[in-house]
Amino acid sequence: MANEELLNSNILRARIAELEYGKDGSINEEKIKRIYFEETGKIFEGEVNVFHSKDLPELKKERDSGFDGSVIHFYEPEKGINQSYTITRGSESGKQEDSGVPLDWIYNGFGIFEGKLTNQYKDAYEFDRLVTKKIENEVEKFNKANNITEKISLEKRGIGHSLGGNHIQLLQIMTGSFTKVYAINDAPPTVYQLLLIDQDFADIATEHFGKDFSDNNQLYSIPPAELKAFAEKYYRERGQNIHHLTSEEDMLFAISKLRGFIDLGTREIYDTDPEFKGIGDIIGRISDEDLRAVQIFMAQFASAYEEGGLDGLIRAMTGYDKDFDVLLDDIAGEWKKFLENPKWIKIEGAYTPFPLVVGGPGLPLYVPNVPHELFGLLGELAGRLGEMAVKIKTLLEELPAALRIVKAALSGVGAEILKEVLAIHQHLINIAKAIGDIAGTALSGSWGINPAKVAAVAASLMNVGKTIEVEWQGIKDKVQNIKDIAGDFIDSLGKSIHAHGATTLASGIAMKEKLNRRYLGNDMILIKETRSGGKTEKIEVNLSSAVRIYQIGIEKYEEQKDVVRRLQAMYGTDYLDDFRRRTQNLLNSISYMEGNPQAYRHLVPNDNVKITGINVHEDIRPLDSSFSETFEEMFHYFQQEFEEGTKLLSKIRSSIEEMFSEEKKIAAVFDYRP
Template structure:
């Protein structure tokens, strides 16, 4: 067993990490045991206990209080004191699109963006620490009680200290590395297609490190803008040196095409532990991967991208592309509704005519010395419905004005990024961004001060010139038309990006932990789907694939069913023996006993004769007991023979599943053990 670890191979660790993504907590002792048998051909060397974060009372309370961070994880404990085994594996789950099997909020992407990349939240890390510490305490208490019980019963046994290891994929890879460098509680950590820790994340979580940054670079580390302004390479080098010793037991398993690995060219990521390139796998040899596209971007480009993501990613998580564009431009359904609302209220106001009110205006009177007096000026009074509608529309116009002003400052950098990333191959993306830029400038001209004028007058005397209201409505309609064009262009850009970077599709697939496991196992003729192992041989049209896990389930379930049938058949035989053969002999025995008793004691039956003075002196019974009808015996024996033959054929058929696969994949020495171990 390599390094004494039970989960001692990349494939084993990857397959078991994949179980974290199963519905309703797919990590069970049974699934861990089955995967271990499939990969090693042997029984796991210890008792398996699973601890899930959702079952921990402290985590339940956090969720009940409405403070769910999105953290999920499991701890697998292997225990066999006779063999000196007391090992646990903390498995932190990676990014999921949303919680609760798709019905909850998208908490993981938020943590990816705001926790890891920008260092603004730390809740998932805190909950991972809580989970690991609480379960470690439970395991130590359980083991201590077991050892004490064994010693009292006379066993010569010694306590074995708990040895902890960590496994994490994607976001989970980040969390497990953070746990190691902050707590030093694992002998080894295995990060699969991981999101590395970032200096920005650590500056938030580790106050000592933050103070070191402040002293080294003469900044306030609590000011994230100052952090972002630092030279990222210098900051990264400082962080890697600072955490070098703490991270020395971190191992990496990375696909070259992995999307997360491609993203690590973004500034501020720390590469700790073993050399990542020493354990990389090329899962798509025909492509260079997304990293080749991104690595030529400058630090300024990446900083702009980092800030842009931080500003708008939450809106994308919340509402997809429409939500992203709405946050980017200020244009959404509420704005469209407010135009209709103002038009409706304005038309109603014009048709009914205004009510009048007045306000005092100071007017000069007298000469040569000038004096001022208040003169009432009549003005039309606006109804509340119109006032509220005007306020909504004017506020929406000003919001769009502010958002587009910000966007125009960002577009030059985004256009530059697009030109570098697409390398001139998709000029339509760059052209569309420039058209967005042109539309934004046109909208700002259309808006002018129309929104401000209306808002100013609304908050003074609630009296506005009709021309100001009409100008606001006219400008808002122009904005709507221009914004529809921007919306279409931005959506078109998203579509173009999807069509352009086909490698990103492969990068997303390559990020999956099962894809990594399948790539590792491919040279041995194996791949994985869900929790199942697929054996294959041959290429092209001659390729043969067998779902070994499914075949083993069918084989073992079939054997179980035929074992049940065999037990039922045996029960039928016993019942036949008891209800027919034994019962016939028992009846016959009782009858012969009665006959013998009558012949031996004839006088005791004198009461059967009429009269008082008569006596039976002798009884002689001539019995003729026929044997049980052979029809009964033949019927049952034929039935039993039929059932036996059916049972035999069924067992042979089930056995062919095993022997056929063994013959087809004769080079797989462990197949027999996989079928037979339960």
């Protein structure tokens, strides 16, 4: 059938989605064609073009939103194929280099759960629009160059994993431009997102609920179940072509039961770890009321994160950032210079209680003059402490809800983690108290005209700064302690994160379909169970890796054989043929000399001598045998190495083919080269 879907299995879709993460380089034509062949046994002989979001200058901005994606275009007009797959990538851990900005994990919170950011969605929309236009233009050029007159309509499909699953669903909901969308272990859309993105929906929802959605208290006060039902009814038709591929143990599948998330389309659920049931019970213990409180509190910081990344978010919530440490270091440096070489000024009208003579006036009072640079830095520190005091006070007021969430989630783990969380709470209280202790004087600025007070308050400010530095390090230590002692919780979370991966899902699909294989990264691993001594043993072979080793090995041996062949040819030409040529030239010269003796009369000094003949007794020895033997032995050694290496590679291949004889296409996989 013309334009029949090429990526026509759930495993194939999951494996292609995994390519987007680029663990061994960017997604490209060769990788796509190889995976397609591994899964289908068919060769796609048409054109495959890949468009990367990072390569589009139209998407380059001063601050990267974190969106990444690719579009794969398959075109084979002879078979009526013209289809594209927009692949939106999911969240990645880590930071953008030197920026302190997480690639996009926090966007999951502010963009999806809070519904306060749209920058990644906007980039995804623009990327899909631009590439669709590029594809149409390139197809037109291709058809013109190849005299193709029949126009084949472009069929668009979408694949998204994790956060990318959220993007691809939103694109389908808002544009309806895809024939089918596959959301793999996705972060579902939330009503809060759609209220921000879809103005028509926001207007109807406003009328229905009678709420002002610009007011966070009103927005998040609507019962989640009512909001969910309203949104799912509104978007049911738009979402009918969305199909979810979900690991039963996936962390986002568990989280999707929380407030605001909606479920559109159809779903297939796969058990990727029969011994683990996911973190649904942990999520289920969390109070919706506490989530609402945190949601309202965090909503105000969305713009700070959008503008300043993680550093901007922490600064907005606590007043603390890396610049605070830099400020303390600058003050310490100026303070040291001030103490090493102070400049003293006399305070007019002020005297010490110590007179120079008994009954006389006291000695004049001198105090160190605070340099302008130090004075300015101390003023900046006072301002930062004032900011920190206000923000930490607010944070402490909102922390009880967050602590209850932590307590509920960790109730099955034990008290140790909660103890560390409460210790973090205490560190924040200590910071607030340290600031409060000098608030009356340091933050008022009234000390600025009195050098004596400046010196005293400067020391106090520096001590408070150091206290904050110590307390902040304490917070970091407690976070590490939580990681160290979390035990089962971290183990469960780790398993849930593992289940979240696209290839883990592909393995779960293979297990359900009894395909005797699993996937690791972009590799296919074949599984064989054997019985030995009454026990069942499992043998795993990384077929993709074995094929790479075989093909690269054969290729390298062929390259080396070609080099040796050229060496042999050079040996024959430059040594053997040259020796024969020189020998023949010498014999020809001897023959000419013996046949034409008079031609050499000038070589005899006596004029009375007549030359009647020349007889040459030649003794031309062949090349030394050791010379030729050295070369022959070298060529024989290389030839033997090639034969043994090729035999070993062939033996590995045949062993795999024999072990997995039921896999009919293995031989073809070894031979296939995109």
